[in-house]
Amino acid sequence: MNTLLSATAITKSFAGIQALKGISFELRAGEVHALIGENGAGKSTFTKIVTGALQPDSGEMSICGQRITNLTPQTARALGIAAIYQQPLLFPHLTVAENIALALENGTHGWRVDWKRRRTQARELLDRVGVHLDPKRIAGSLSMAEQQIVEIAKAIGSDAKILLMDEPTALLTDREVDHLFSLIGQFRQAGVGIVYISHRLEEIQAIADRITVLRDGCTITCRDAAGIDRGELIELMVGRSLASIFPKHTVAMGPTALEVRNLSNSSLGLHDISFSVKRGEILGMAGLVGSGRTELAKTLFGLSPDTCPIYLDGRAVQIHSPAQAISLGIGYLPEDRRQHGLILDMALDENISMASLDQVCRMGLVQRGKEAAQGKKYILDLHIKAAGVSVAARTLSGGNQQKVALARWLAINPKIMILDEPTQGVDVGSKSEIHELIGQMAARGVAIILISSELPEILGMCDRIAVFREKTIAAVLDRQEATQARIIGLAFGHADAAILETGQV
């Protein structure tokens, strides 16, 4: 097998911090080479260097045996490198067809735009991905998952020799994931080299030929995927062994903290939702992306208010705004950390105090000393790795950012905490720390709603699990009766359940 891409001793530093200390990586034709590591290990930076978005400080890179210097996005494309990024990068005002075309066409397609060709090309590619999406739809109207599919179609259409996929499945349903994997299989057979980056170790074990582990900007090892087990991988990534991933404490539950009866929200499409959470209980919410979990969280938190009453400690209230929700003791850790969870350009203490400003204010004036002290306390308590309380949140790694976002809600001393994908895109080390924190909150008597797409997390952490399907709750399962297969069955509806009972998660 010939080598498509080889990189040796790549280094790169930002603002004096060395992000890559010496990455070596090799990709052969026809293999799926997984790249794993904690957040901040350097995976995304390395991807950007390979696609020409960033220039390395030192090190050598060659593509198809040819030494490459000064790689730009354009030359990378010309060399047959394509990438699917973690965050879809689309033109919201343009159609799906044009989004695909702009990524694929280059100067050779002439001055004029051939609309007909663009549309047929888009339809073909979307068919290959196995999704029925109208190429004439405006990208701005697509859901996140649909946007990710367009990204995949773009990458497929590029006829790339080297394909980088950074968390391509984060937003996809299992069915779409399966289809993607079969596509990957086809590419492998066609001799394409695929760099596959994911936090989902099960996926990696399922499709990877080789695995390269990065830690702290260095290549730790490169192994054949066959015969490696998860525990060993985790140990390689974090540099220490993790005794238990999901610490489930048994907590004495208190009275019901929150209850909704037949809740509906016409603007978000939610209907007939009834459930309750007790103090100290962790209620899991499983389901496909877009099944109504985040929508419910937004309704409860007053982001998309509706007229249905919500019962807090048995008292009916209507929540009109996030401010009101906070004053009632509800906290919400949103799914999108960078857009919603934090103000990235503000200092850590300012981010932490943001939802509980009144605590550090006197007569409406912010007391900086008190605020900084509070920030410092949480940085110590949550083991946030940062140079101080006054650095911008942007400078932190994903896991640490998530801990800061969580600290904001710990500071309001919530009675009810809604956590939306709290560990998505978070490295394994931080992940278990966050799980530990969730457990501690429950132990303090906080009623917790945990929304997660990672079934092991749901199964490991939760007392009861509400499974969502088509904007309502399909069933609520007890911890004892819940299995992956059952949850998937409920999430897809019974027709699909039999097929997926054995499927990969």
Next chain:
Amino acid sequence: MRPKFRLSGIQWALLGALLFEVIVFSASSPAFLTWTNGMEILRFSVELGLLVVALTPILITGGIDLSVGSTIGLVAVIFGLTWQNLHLSILSSAALALLVAGICGLVNAALISYLNLPALIITLGTYSLYRGVSEGITRAAISVTGYPASFLRLGQGYLWSIPIQVFVFLLFITFYAVLLHRSKIGRALYAIGLNPEGARYAGLPVKRYLALVYLLSGIVSGIAAIIYVAHLGLAKSDLGTGFELQAITAIVIGGTSVFGGRGDLFGSVLGLLFLCVLQNGLHLLAQPSEATGVLTGALLILVVATDLVTERLKAARQGLVRWRRPLLLAGTAGTAVIVVALTLVLRSSQTGSGTGSGRHHRPVIAVMPKAKGDPYFISARAGAEEAARQLGVDLIWDGPTSLDPSMQNELVESWITRRVDAIVVAVANKGSISTVLRKARQHHIPVLTWDADAEPDARDYFLNQATPKAIADSLADEGARLLNGKGEFAIITGPLSAENQNEWISYIRQRVAERYPQMKLVTVLPSDDDRDKAFTQTQNILKVYPQVKLVIAISAPAVPGAAEAVQQAGSSVDVIGLSLPTICRPYIRSGVVQTIVLWNTRDLGYLTVYAGWLASQGKIPADATATQAGRLGALDVRGSEIILGKPVLINKANIDRLNF
């Protein structure tokens, strides 16, 4: 703990530039670094400064408010009209005016924050709307004056030799500094500027706070309007024109980003001071007003570009972005442009100081036209320069480049500070300028007015080229002659708010009503002193009012505009008006324009300097009935008016003998 107060790089640069400014100006003009001059700078920066503090939080949220200048106009008009016409007390009309200001702010707030519309477009709409309403309800012509001294003290008086409005300004700076930098609202505003969605998810009341800053901006504009009225002693629909862009310039120079989330009040105030000191200093150095604009523009680019380039250089060094050649090229090009601009300024400042250096020996006569770009005043300037050469005096010729009435006051103030030997002003707003002219007289500087008069007690002499009534009568008589005393006619004026023109129009109406009852004025349309607009308006008149047989254009650029329209339409409508021979010559020759009424503008310009010199030398005795004025020979003096002569009717017969 972080340091409580930190200057950003751009602010250090600005502070340095401000110091540099102060040093240069005080070195070249002894009058600059004095208490009174400092206080005058402050006085003139208050109205703009109030807008600057109100707009800073808006820019920090990533928004913009272009309507503040128009709000000033509207509030001033409401304030004036309720006081004058409804006979409310000053206090209650102020309250009512502030209520209107609040409504102005509320409209912006509602549309921007609750309907989530782009601030730039919304406030562009209200910019036009508020100004339009204030012009509509006053027909742009009413200017309210005659305020009691107790009220004028607010804008013109002193407390412990500090102008009173400065205290109001300090109050608002403090209020806004606390709001923005100490309160939780301010914290939220920064968060909104950086990431509005993120702020909403953190439970911050984004819409309410956004609405608050726009509402406050309306109210503060209202307060600025009332102070402005007290300052000028005049309420009129065109107050505050162009203030919004000046305020934004000051804020951006002060380091606030238009993208939101970055900047502070200190920087904005620094930017404001920087601009006001620049303007004052350039006036003291007798630099033309245009220099301020050119320098401001160049410095705005220089400051922001330096900030960006340093940041990008830093980033490039740290490997965040690649250093690109085009950036370097553009940077060089930008610097080159700025260097050229600065050289221009320096070169002319050298010539300026060349004549200025002898000012202890040679008298300095300062003459102000109503507007600098107007062809009428340009032709007068030639005469003024002629007299200056002849008498061996230094001439400062400067005037407003925009409609805003405070510009004249500011120039006179700087001339008082500079201690010129005589001030000769073509008055744009009688009510507003008289106070400052009286002040000049208190400082024993002879004050003369020309073209249009101030209050009689505010000046020593008025150079009377022709009274408004004489001009209007000549125009009306000439029109009647052409129409044989009957028929319809239309008037094209300058800007709707021009005081002179409005006076002429009223005298024309009066004369026509008295003498020519069969003549009828069908419409008055504005040309904004724009030739092209006068052209379009005349085209409309020809079509909408086919019975019109005569167009009277009473602004210098409007006559050729109207004439061209008539000529292109092949119409037989007569055009007369008030304009200059030079720009009307082709039309008078071709017979489209029958007559223009004017005095010899060159002679008038000559007289401004000559009479100014005579007055400064005390060569006009108190009871004189005539005075020798150089090549003009003996001129009549009636009371405190020096009479130049009657308006001349210029037509085909004499046009080629006139060279102005």
Next chain:
Amino acid sequence: MNHRVRETALAATIVALLLLLGWRTTGFFTPANLVDLFLANLPTMMIAVGMTMVILTGEIDISVGSVFAICSVVMGECARTGLPMVVSLVIAIVAGALLGAVNGGLIAYVRIPSIVATLATMVALRDGLRWYTQGAWIQGLPQHFQWFGLSQSSFIGLCAAVVAVTVGLSAAGLNNLRIGREVIATGSNKAAAHMAGINTSRVVFGVFVLTGALTGLAAALNSVRFNQVPSNSGLGLELKVIAAVAVGGAAITGGSATITGTVLGVVLLSGIGSALTFLGINAYWEKAIQGGIILIAVAVDALQFYRKDKAHTLAA
């Protein structure tokens, strides 16, 4: 796309206005009046086409009024020195393009926010021109200056052709040329455009140069309608142009605007000004009415967007 709705609504408003004019007035629909109206608003129309592209990329240019004044003076000065008219025209266009390049360079390469950069050039260029001309008009132009030495009717034909070509080419170019799509892509998502290999800096630079050139062309065509050139033309032109583009449905954040919408916006706003005179409404209210129209146009758009937003969430 909601552009079609917006354009239909605009067209309907214009038709309603025309019907009102036809019913209440005489003389509006004479060919002479329509020609006058066209010529008077030619600069707005030409510059609005360029401004549409600037706004499409998510930027703004408030210096066009000052550039317009400078190009008019350049045109006059060149013609006065006896250069052939075509050469003067080309020089005026090049002058506009150069000033556009200064704006574009500051914005695309130095990365100064466009509103700041063009605010600075607007003030500096306007006052610089005043300084240079001292307010004097350019007179003593050769006989063939007016109408380019053509007859009045053939000049009007020439103008009509220029506008038609400009509007047609821009609309077609935005829709069907790769470079046009790149303009839209840049405004829609700059990061994505960069990743797709689009040189976004060059695109932004390009639209400013184009707008400058169009401003120069408009200034040249406008100045030859007369036999002397004033030095203060184009005051307030930038606001007129931006208002027209906004009424035409452009999103100020970029990525969404059409030439058709802009043309309709120009027609509506300029039609209103003339209509007021014809309907005998007092000129004092003109600004207020124009402001009201801008607000209504944008607010209606928002309400429409609300409904669409809701419908879409339901569908999803």
